[in-house]
Amino acid sequence: MARILVQFAHPALEKSRVNRRLIAAVESLDFVTVNDLYEQYPDFDIDVNREQELLLAHDYVVLHHPFYWYSAPALIKQWEDLVLEHGWAYGRTGNALAGKRMLSVITTGGQREAYQETGANRYTIQQLLVPFEQTARLCRMEYLPPFVVHGSLRITEAEIEAAGARYRALLTLLATGQAAEYAAAQAPFLTDLAH
Amino acid sequence: MSQAVLLQALVYLAAAVLFVPLAKRFGLGSVLGYLLAGMAIGPAGLGLVGAEGQDVMHVAEFGVVIMLFLVGLELEPAVLWKLRTPILGLGGLQVVVTALALAGLALVAGIAWQSAVALGLILALSSTAIVLQTYKEQHQLGTPAGQGTFAVLLFQDIAVIPILALLPLLATQPAAASGAAADHNWLAAAPGGVRALALVAAVAGVVGLGKYGMRPVFRLVARSGLREVFIATALLLVGGVALLMELVGLSPALGAFVAGVVLATSEYKHEIESDIDPFKGLLLGLFFMSVGAAIDFKLIRENSGLIAGAVGAIMLVKTAVLLLLGQRFTGNRAQNVTLALGLSQVGEFAFVLLSFSSQNGILPASLTSIATAVVALSMALTPLVFLLNERVLQPRFGPSAAPERAADPIAEKNPVIIAGFGRYGNVVGRFLRANDIGTTVLDFDADRVETLRQLGMPVYYGDASRYDLLHAAGASQAKVLILALDSAERTLALVTLVRRHFPHLRILVRAHDRADAYEFIDAGLAHVYRETVDSSLRLGVDALRLLGVRAYHAQRAARTFLRHDERALRELAAVRKDRKTYFSTARQRIQELQALLHFDAANANLREVDEGWDNDSLRQEAPPAPTTPVLPQPPSGS
Structure with missing residues (x-):
């Protein structure tokens, strides 16, 4: 069974409604390692060796965070800057991550409709996630379609529950080597907003 | 004889x-x-x-x-x-x-x-x-x-x-x-x-x-x-x-x-x-x-x-x-x-x-x-x-009437007990109170106890290493015990007592210096805080900055050094425990300083803290920039 590393970043989890439940939904899975970055490195003092070893020990890297300013909370960026070293993760000799798969799991305040050319945010989620996609590519990883929970400000308890169950099911698909099924399952959520 | x-x-x-x-x-x-x-x-x-x-x-x-x-x-x-x-x-x-x-x-x-x-x-x-x-x-x-x-x-x-x-x-x-x-x-x-x-x-x-x-x-x-x-x-x-x-x-x-x-x-x-x-x-x-x-x-x-x-x-x-x-x-x-x-x-x-x-x-x-x-x-x-x-x-007489209080069935219910509210303990206590954490204080200084009592804080006068006093302070319900006593001996005595009677308490202990820290590590305490190390490093950071080092680099260097020093503390504590031979305190300190400096030297990356932002290797790998084409030489008319 493939192993999944959830790189979780939330600077104020104590105030979160959705992310706390999402993490609770998957952390009991025995093929999942949740790495709570803000709990681990409150002073941004990232232990590079520890992080690189974690990456090497897993097959999937899930960047799980709220979608702040069309990107991730600052600690995710710090993590990328420090851990994805040249000569290790990328560059002529940087093959440490080659063949692994990466995806983003994000929550947004805006509704799904806002993330399209005619919406308030003018771009789709996948367009906005291009920096992460290209980061994965440069590190010779495959970038899978994202898992997105929209409208986190108004979401109902039942919807949170459902989102958690879906998150859990999707990670299970990945762990059992059904990445293609995962992509297929995600497709309707990512395209064809017009329909 | x-x-x-x-x-x-x-x-x-x-x-x-x-x-x-x-x-x-x-x-x-x-x-x-x-x-x-x-x-x-x-x-x-x-x-x-x-x-x-x-x-x-x-x-x-x-x-x-x-x-x-x-x-x-x-x-x-x-x-x-x-x-x-x-x-x-x-x-x-x-x-x-x-x-x-x-x-x-x-x-x-x-x-x-x-x-x-x-x-x-x-x-x-x-x-x-x-x-x-x-x-x-x-x-x-x-x-x-x-x-x-x-x-x-x-x-x-x-x-x-x-x-x-x-x-x-x-x-x-x-x-x-x-x-x-x-x-x-x-x-x-x-x-x-x-x-x-x-x-x-x-x-x-x-x-x-x-x-x-x-x-x-x-x-x-x-x-x-x-x-x-x-x-x-x-x-x-x-x-x-x-x-x-x-x-x-x-x-x-x-x-x-x-x-x-x-x-x-x-x-x-x-x-x-x-x-x-x-x-x-x-x-x-x-x-x-x-x-x-x-x-x-x-x-x-x-x-x-x-x-x-x-x-x-x-x-x-x-x-x-x-x-x-x-x-x-x-x-x-x-x-x-x-x-x-x-x-x-x-x-x-x-x-x-x-x-x-x-x-x-x-x-x-x-x-x-x-x-x-x-x-x-x-x-x-x-x-x-x-x-x-x-x-x-x-x-x-007043608040120092410990035996009377011990008989009091209503013990304090704060999650934190601080033993010693002197120059160290009082900062910790103020910080916790500022974050709405209830703290009960045990202290020896009669004047301080009276002042704090007048401010409405639950303060007990007396020797924290007495069972009845700890009990009255709510040790059976508290979660965390902070020891900021002046003497390592009393701290260790208290640790023994707490482990026997209140094993659920998490103990955080302030160590006066490295020697005390070793004692506490030997006693199996996990949370040991040397009282000077953080402040020394803050001074060090400011010194680096005054010398023109960028603030973020200086701060990260200090974090790296602190991690390294904590590791050195644990390792040297183990070495020290093995070596039972006696050295005079002064000699021991010199030997220890030597050991520390060696330990520092063995960690070459203490200075290189910013590998992630260091683009030396990138520069080496980057393709050479296109050189300016050599202009055709004008025909020399000789």
């Missing part, structure tokens, strides 16, 4: 081993245990020790000398200077007023005025040995009562010198054996000017020796790594100073005290302290036993009414005088009562002065033998007086 000496030593040791733990067990304190042991083996009891008891007492007086040396060691000159007002004011007034009151009492009893004055002076002194020992045992020296007591006792030790000079003037009969008590005093016959000069020279000599002479000696001895030689050196120093003082007619205890103060700032302070402390304990024990053995029960039985009346009157007068004088100094009624009652007995110096007086014809022999019994009895009663104060009187 002759069998007789060995046998006698065995008698004393056996008595101590039997009685002292028993006395402690029943909450009577070790001093009373020793006194009881002395009575049991003395002429009045089993009669195992007899006339030689007096010689034993002389030997054992060296214990008092060592004790004052140790007290001096803990008192840096600056602290002593701060205490000058209570020493001169409270101490001076106590001696003068008490001496006058007691002399008046003696006059009323029909004693000649000269003898009355002599008695007043002698009986005004209190027992440094018993009182200081008791205060130390109860960790009370830091309280106002402890400070006042210490000041008074110190002044009394100084006062012995003028009293010795004054007594011969009060002689009513020709001296029986001239200069018997002063037979060690070279200068007894010398003119006053020479004596004064010798006195000043001797004290200056002690100060100079302590300040400049002893350090190289201790360093040399420490380097040899032979612990017993180090101990011998320390004992030699104390013994030498005591002898020198006796030669010039000063109190040996006072000389030892001066030597201690001078060495208080030396790096060997703790080493010396821990090395000679057992000698002090044993000799003091011996001293108390010889006091117990010296009590002449036959004489007491024959003059029971007179002696009982005298003991009662003297202790009442001494207490009353200090109750009057101490109020302003302690500023607290509970503390004042402790101070006054604690000093109500007559001290061991009275034995010396009484025998001096009878030999010099100052007091008639009949009077001195009764006075000696009175002194011994008042000393024997002192532990009981302390008990009376602690158990009966103190509970009647």
Whole structure:
């Protein structure tokens, strides 16, 4: 069974409604390692060796965070800057991550409709996630379609529950080597907003 | 070794081993245990020790000398200077007023005025040995009562010198054996000017020796790594100073005290302290036993009414005088009562002065033998007086009434208990309160406790290592215990207690320095905080910034260094535990510094903290920039 590393970043989890439940939904899975970055490195003092070893020990890297300013909370960026070293993760000799798969799991305040050319945010989620996609590519990883929970400000308890169950099911698909099924399952959520 | 000496030593040791733990067990304190042991083996009891008891007492007086040396060691000159007002004011007034009151009492009893004055002076002194020992045992020296007591006792030790000079003037009969008590005093016959000069020279000599002479000696001895030689050196120093003082007619205890103060700032302070402390304990024990053995029960039985009346009157007068004088100094009624009652007995110096007086014809022999019994009895009663104060009187006063509170079924329910609210603990406590975390505080400083109580904080006065106090503070419901005590020993004692009775408490402990941190790590504590390391690194960061290093780099360098240093601490603690050999503290510190520097050198990446943003390797890999095309050379027209 493939192993999944959830790189979780939330600077104020104590105030979160959705992310706390999402993490609770998957952390009991025995093929999942949740790495709570803000709990681990409150002073941004990232232990590079520890992080690189974690990456090497897993097959999937899930960047799980709220979608702040069309990107991730600052600690995710710090993590990328420090851990994805040249000569290790990328560059002529940087093959440490080659063949692994990466995806983003994000929550947004805006509704799904806002993330399209005619919406308030003018771009789709996948367009906005291009920096992460290209980061994965440069590190010779495959970038899978994202898992997105929209409208986190108004979401109902039942919807949170459902989102958690879906998150859990999707990670299970990945762990059992059904990445293609995962992509297929995600497709309707990512395209064809017009329909 | 002759069998007789060995046998006698065995008698004393056996008595101590039997009685002292028993006395402690029943909450009577070790001093009373020793006194009881002395009575049991003395002429009045089993009669195992007899006339030689007096010689034993002389030997054992060296214990008092060592004790004052140790007290001096803990008192840096600056602290002593701060205490000058209570020493001169409270101490001076106590001696003068008490001496006058007691002399008046003696006059009323029909004693000649000269003898009355002599008695007043002698009986005004209190027992440094018993009182200081008791205060130390109860960790009370830091309280106002402890400070006042210490000041008074110190002044009394100084006062012995003028009293010795004054007594011969009060002689009513020709001296029986001239200069018997002063037979060690070279200068007894010398003119006053020479004596004064010798006195000043001797004290200056002690100060100079302590300040400049002893350090190289201790360093040399420490380097040899032979612990017993180090101990011998320390004992030699104390013994030498005591002898020198006796030669010039000063109190040996006072000389030892001066030597201690001078060495208080030396790096060997703790080493010396821990090395000679057992000698002090044993000799003091011996001293108390010889006091117990010296009590002449036959004489007491024959003059029971007179002696009982005298003991009662003297202790009442001494207490009353200090109750009057101490109020302003302690500023607290509970503390004042402790101070006054604690000093109500007559001290061991009275034995010396009484025998001096009878030999010099100052007091008639009949009077001195009764006075000696009175002194011994008042000393024997002192532990009981302390008990009376602690158990009966103190509970009647305000917040320090710990026993009363212990009976209180409603214990505190705060999640955090802070033991020690001094300069370290108070920052932690304020931070937690600022974040709405309820904290219960245990502290020793009576003034601080009162202030905090007035601010409405749940504060308990007393020794956190007592089970009942911890229980009252809510230790069974609390989650976290923060230990910010000054002494590592007390911290460790507390840890043991907490682990036994409140195993659920998470313990966070402040360590004074690296050595304490090792102790705590050895004790298996996970959360150990050296009090200086974070602040030193913050200073280091600012220094780097002043030198032009960018702020973020400096800050990350400090974080890296802290992680590295914590790792070094754990690793060196393990190494240290393996190596049981003894090194002197100073030598150990140097070795440790070397080990630390090696450890630093082995970690080459301490400076390279920003690999992620370092683009050296990227630059090397980047394709060469297109070079500017070489322009065609214009045809040369040659």
